[in-house]
Amino acid sequence: MDHFIEIQNLVKEYYGRGILNRRKVTVRAVDRVSFSIRRNTVFGLVGESGCGKTTLVRSILYLDPPTSGSVRIDGTLLGDLPARELRAFRKRMQIVFQDPNSALNPKMRIADSLMEGLINRGLPTNVCDRRIRRLLDLVGIAARHRRRFPHEFSGGQKQRIVIARALCMEPDFLVLDEPVSNLDVSIQAQIINLLLDLKSELTLTYLFISHDLNLVLYFSDRVGVMYRGRLLELASSDEILKAPCHPYTQQLFSSAPGKDHGVPHSDAPVHRNQQPADDRDQPFLRGCPYEVECSISDDVCQENEPHLREIRRGHQVACFKV
16 A cells, blocks of 8 residues: 555653642643555544644644654655755645634735745746646636735635645645634535545645544545544544444444434443543543543453554454454
8 A cells, every 4th residue: 555644653742830739741632643644545533622633733744743753754754854854845745724714814915825835935926826827726716816815705715715825835745624614514515525626636645634524424535533632443434434433433423413323322321420530640541541431441441551453454443342
């Protein structure tokens, strides 16, 4: 397999001090995450707010370098690159943000926003203008509107412009950080179909983050389920839709509106009387991170840490009970 992106044992920790007791505090936001993405495919990352998805993405792009672990893109180990070479390499990996209103400078015309990165690369103005015209046409924005300001466009049009700006650098790898969550449902479908067309036409590789499970399963080739900084399940979208195995994945799918995913329901009581461990007192948790909320956990889950293991070809789960 052509593993274009390879992440191995990625860890991201943050350091500080407690407000009251002045103790040194270490919080591990991403905990030994490993996965790979094949070229020209979509890897979907799903999980509740605060589970570490955006922190993981920032570490992969070296916007906020990881504490440990490795990121390899097309055979290049990013951690070994000097600062100048890493900056040059970044043109191959771009990000599309969630909110186009925040991503675009309201005081800059669209052409100037798109041209900024190209000028930093030293391209002549006439070359920049030709590329901007072509990309705007590619994403469905008339090139004659490039002299307009962001407030003159709708939300869907602004997201198309943000996508065009990311493509200006001719990347191989695009991170899509909830790119349609702020849009109407009908506009979401248009943007998703546009991204699929661009992936095919420009041979792009995507890392897609979303809270919408139905959208992730439709858009992604493989899906990773993240909880408290760890990957709990990893499988193809078809496999994870047909047979979600981890209790947390089953809970996510059973709560997804609009579709019956065929997830089995358990009558076993959930441990609601327990409180999750405090990260400040125990930053590197022992045992399964989902043990407190799990309805089928026992002493083995509390004392031992489950690691991803393959239960079927291409389907990995971090659970002792599967």
